[in-house]
Amino acid sequence: xxxxxxxxxxxxxxxxxxxxxxxxxxxxxxxxxxxxxxxxxxxxxxxxxxxxxxxxxxxxxxxxxxxxxxxxxxxxxxxxxxxxxxxxxxxxxxxxxxxxxxxxxxxxxxxxxxxxxxxxxxxxxxxxxxxxxxxxxxxxxxxxxxxxxxxxxxxxxxxxxxxxxxxx
Numbered sequence: 337x338x339x340x341x342x343x344x345x346x347x348x349x350x351x352x353x354x355x356x357x358x359x360x361x362x363x364x365x366x367x368x369x370x371x372x373x374x375x376x377x378x379x380x381x382x383x384x385x386x387x388x389x390x391x392x393x394x395x396x397x398x399x400x401x402x403x404x405x406x407x408x409x410x411x412x413x414x415x416x417x418x419x420x421x422x423x424x425x426x427x428x429x430x431x432x433x434x435x436x437x438x439x440x441x442x443x444x445x446x447x448x449x450x451x452x453x454x455x456x457x458x459x460x461x462x463x464x465x466x467x468x469x470x471x472x473x474x475x476x477x478x479x480x481x482x483x484x485x486x487x488x489x490x491x492x493x494x495x496x497x498x499x500x501x502x503x504x
Contacts, residue, residue, distance in 0.1 A: 369450070369457070372404050372500075373411035378418040386419055386442060386489060393493035403501055413457060415500075417446030420461070424481075427467070440466045440481070442488045446496060460499050464492030 374394055379387040394415070398406045421443040426435035445461040466487035471477040 369412040370404060371407045371411040372398065372413045372415055372448070373407055373409070373451075375414040375416035377416065381419055381422040381442075383419075383422050383485070386422065386485065389486065389489045390419065390444065390492060393489050394496060397490075397493040397497045401497055401501060411451055413448050414451050415446060415448050415496075417444055419444050435470060437467065437469050438484075440468065440484045440488050442485075442492055444492050444496070448500065458500065460496075462492055462495040462499065464488040464490070464495065466491065 374391055377387055377391050395406050398404060419442060421441070423441050425439045425441070426437070427439055428435070428437035430436045441463050443461065443463045446459075447456055448458040449456050464487075466484040468480045468484035471480055
């Protein structure tokens with residue numbers, strides 16, 4: 337009886353789909369994809385600084401991971417996308433009914449195509465989020481907002497790379 341229970345547990349664990357994240361093969365992409373380039377990143381928001389910041393964050397995050405190499409030309413795959421939205425939602429207010437804490441969200445839809453075949457390997461969308469407190473003056477609030485934008489873009493890049501390389 338004990339052997340049957342042990343066998344059932346082993347079979348259940350074998351089929352659970354567990355695998356270590358951050359190692360092994362490139363799961364969302366084909367095994368033949370070893371290099372990627374960042375193509376056109378459109379910006380459909382009124383925040384012009386987000387586009388180059390996101391591009392740089394994607395390149396930096398892929399380089400840190402190291403499982404796929406970022407190249408300018410001749411890549412196996414191309415990542416392109418569009419920054420679809422930018423929003424700020426007040427979460428807490430001061431006694432004067434002004435927002436004191438906000439949640440910033442930036443949405444990004446992207447496609448990864450096999451370069452030579454123009455075949456879509458992955459199509460997805462993610463939203464980067466960051467929180468910040470407003471300052472006592474305009475300059476202090478602007479600095480807090482800019483820092484939150486960087487954190488939200490970093491969150492976006494983290495999610496894109498996770499979807500690409502880990503399939504999650």
